[in-house]
Amino acid sequence: MSESLQPDTIHTLPGWNGGRMTMQCLRVEAETHDVATFVFRSEQPTLFDFRPGQFVTLEPVIDGRTVPRCYSISSTPSRPCTFSITVKRVPGGLVSNWLHDHLRAGDRLTVSAPQGDFNIVDRPAERILMLSGGSGITPVMSMLRWLHDTAADVDIHFVHAARSPEDIIFRRELEAMDRANDRLRLSVTCESTGNGSWSGHRGRLSASMLQQMVPDLSERTVFTCGPEPYMEAVRDILGGLGFPASQYHEESFGGAPPAEPDREMPEPVVDADDDDTGDVVEATAVETGCTVRLARTGIEFTCAPSETLLEAVQNNGAWIPCACQMGVCGSCKVLKTAGDTRMQHMGGISDDEEAAGYVLACCTYPAGAVELDC
Ligand SMILES: Cc1cc2nc3c(=O)[nH]c(=O)nc-3n(C[C@H](O)[C@H](O)[C@H](O)COP(=O)(O)OP(=O)(O)OC[C@H]3O[C@@H](n4cnc5c(N)ncnc54)[C@H](O)[C@@H]3O)c2cc1C
Numbered sequence: 512m513s514e515s516l517q518p519d520t521i522h523t524l525p526g527w528n529g530g531r532m533t534m535q536c537l538r539v540e541a542e543t544h545d546v547a548t549f550v551f552r553s554e555q556p557t558l559f560d561f562r563p564g565q566f567v568t569l570e571p572v573i574d575g576r577t578v579p580r581c582y583s584i585s586s587t588p589s590r591p592c593t594f595s596i597t598v599k600r601v602p603g604g605l606v607s608n609w610l611h612d613h614l615r616a617g618d619r620l621t622v623s624a625p626q627g628d629f630n631i632v633d634r635p636a637e638r639i640l641m642l643s644g645g646s647g648i649t650p651v652m653s654m655l656r657w658l659h660d661t662a663a664d665v666d667i668h669f670v671h672a673a674r675s676p677e678d679i680i681f682r683r684e685l686e687a688m689d690r691a692n693d694r695l696r697l698s699v700t701c702e703s704t705g706n707g708s709w710s711g712h713r714g715r716l717s718a719s720m721l722q723q724m725v726p727d728l729s730e731r732t733v734f735t736c737g738p739e740p741y742m743e744a745v746r747d748i749l750g751g752l753g754f755p756a757s758q759y760h761e762e763s764f765g766g767a768p769p770a771e772p773d774r775e776m777p778e779p780v781v782d783a784d785d786d787d788t789g790d791v792v793e794a795t796a797v798e799t800g801c802t803v804r805l806a807r808t809g810i811e812f813t814c815a816p817s818e819t820l821l822e823a824v825q826n827n828g829a830w831i832p833c834a835c836q837m838g839v840c841g842s843c844k845v846l847k848t849a850g851d852t853r854m855q856h857m858g859g860i861s862d863d864e865e866a867a868g869y870v871l872a873c874c875t876y877p878a879g880a881v882e883l884d885c
Contacts, residue, residue, distance in 0.1 A: 531570070531623045537593055538616050542680045545600040546646060547611055548585060550593050551622065558591040563657035564630030564650040564734070564762070567596065568840050570621040570832075573609050577621075579834040579842040580606040583649040583736070583762070584625060585681075587656035597680065599646035626841070628858055629734070629762040631657060636732035636758075638666045640725055642716075642745055644737025645673065648680050650762055651734055659688050659695070668725050670698045672716050672741065675705025698724045716741075718748045729754065736762040763837070801877035805829055806848055806884050814877050820845075820852070821872035824883075831872050831885060835859070838874035845872050850881030 534551040541547050553559075566583040582596035601607045614620070628634075631654040639658075641651040648671055658665050669689075673679045679699060689697035700712035700720065712720060722728060733754070735745050742763050749759060800813045803823055814823035821843050824831050834842040838856035847870050854860075854875040872883075 531621050533619050534622045536614055536616055536618045536620065539614065542597060543678055545611075546597060546678075546680050548595050548597045549610060549614060550586075550595045551620070552593045554619075556592065559588065559594045560591070561588055561594070561625035562627075562630035562632040563587055563653040565625040565627040565653075566650070566762075566840070567594075567625050568623040568834050568842055569596070569606070569610075570623070571606060571609060571614075573605060576830075577832060578606055579623075579832050579840075581835045581840045581842075583627075583653065585649040585652050587653055587660055589657055589660035597646065597649045597652075626859075627762070627839070629736070629760055630654070631734070634732070634734075634760050636665070638727070638731045639668070640728065640731040640733045641667065641669045642733060642735035642737075643669075643671050644716075644741030644745075645678070646680065647735075647737030647741065647762070647764060650736050652681055654734060655685075655688065655695075659692055664694075666694055667692075668696045668698070668731065670700075670716070670721070670724055672700050672737070673702070675701050675703050676707045676709045677705045716744060716748065718751055721748055722752070728752070732758045732760070734760050736764070739763055739765055765835075765837075801850075802880040803877060804880070804882045806882050808885075814881075816876075818876075819873055820870070820875045820877065820881070820883065824872060824885075829885075833873055836873045838871050841871065843872040844869050846884035848882045848884050851878040852876065852881060853878050 532553055534553055537550045537552050539547055539549055561584055564583070566581045568579050568581050570577050570579045572578075582598060584594050585597040586593065586595035598607050598610050600611055629650060641655060643651045651669070655667065655669060657663075658667060669685070671679065671685070679701070685697055689695055698712060700714060700716060701709050702715055704713075712724070714720070725731070733749065735742065737745070742761060745761075800815045802811060803814045803820065804811045805824070808829065810827065810829050812823060812827040814820065818826070821831055821833055821836070831843050831845055834840045839859045841859035844860060844864065847868050852870055852875045854870050856871050856874050860869060860871050
């Protein structure tokens with residue numbers, strides 16, 4: 512440690528200076544057989560400022576290449592001297608396994624500033640239903656820890672779905688909070704009993720199970736997060752029950768965005784450079800594909816109609832850093848120096864950045880010849 516945590520040596524970094532910081536891993540805590548929490552602090556003792564539910568982008572260097580990935584902060588800003596992420600091993604996954612196998616106390620890592628609209632500060636509510644599946648518990652756990660620590664006057668029902676009792680992340684802490692907080696109600700369902708006994712709900716979340724667990728469902732604001740199949744199930748259940756979209760907030764951990772918006776909740780932001788001519792230009796692009804030129808290297812190739820700029824770049828031996836690949840995190844932001852494009856992002860780019868010519872390569876389709884500053 513470079514400095515001890517004395518009050519007069521602590522710095523506050525609102526918004527983390529809006530940029531990236533070198534963090535030091537303080538400790539690694541096993542949560543389940545394939546989930547671990549990594550606790551970080553900055554080199555200089557710092558009070559971390561973030562909104563419960565937000566995520567950071569880690570930039571580990573693996574085999575000489577920076578491989579960014581997004582992780583929700585699982586800790587709470589009410590305990591601001593450190594922050595944590597909680598990572599599940601993904602079979603065959605590069606970064607999740609690297610973190611488990613290589614990141615140890617004392618190691619340093621570049622981490623970008625927290626971001627994301629999926630947070631309890633920007634979307635306050637008096638009656639909340641938190642719905643999480645598997646490792647999707649992380650952002651809602653941050654929200655729950657925050658509401659619990661601050662004794663917020665919020666009625667919370669926390670419904671978590673796990674594969675088995677051994678897979679329940681944060682189980683002890685959840686049960687302790689449930690016992691201590693009379694404004695919290697905890698319900699957990701397990702797909703199977705695994706190796707242990709389980710007297711709680713059994714099976715995957717269903718409409719009837721949810722209605723039984725949460726009779727006042729329609730009066731609550733939902734915050735939900737989980738793997739894509741879980742999210743699809745939640746959307747189907749709530750959609751089928753006529754749950755209002757205005758009371759629904761979600762964070763998804765994976766899966767590319769659809770080529771065209773095909774979900775009722777939520778709708779990605781669709782930007783086209785030229786609303787009047789876009790359809791005509793796009794029709795041509797759909798038939799032929801478009802030329803993409805990387806200005807700095809002079810590499811030129813064709814982007815197939817179904818490809819994003821990111822896929823085309825990767826398929827042609829070039830490289831743009833990327834993490835979420837769904838228009839959320841902004842890692843693949845690149846300056847477009849020429850050409851028309853169509854972008855379907857999920858909040859990973861600001862209006863000012865767009866106005867300055869930036870696009871997110873992971874969710875941008877060319878509508879004519881395009882030149883990128885990379
Ligand atoms: C906003 C946000 C927040 C998130 N928060 C969390 C969190 O709190 N906790 C958490 O655990 N995760 C979280 N994630 C997911 C996380 O960002 C990573 O996607 C996840 O850890 C997997 O990354 P990886 O590098 O291990 O896997 P990757 O290497 O990206 O692989 C992902 C999948 O693709 C497969 N794959 C990889 N390469 C190939 C190939 N060549 N051919 C075929 N298949 C292949 C892998 O087997 C794996 O199934 C979050 C994601 C987002 C967008």
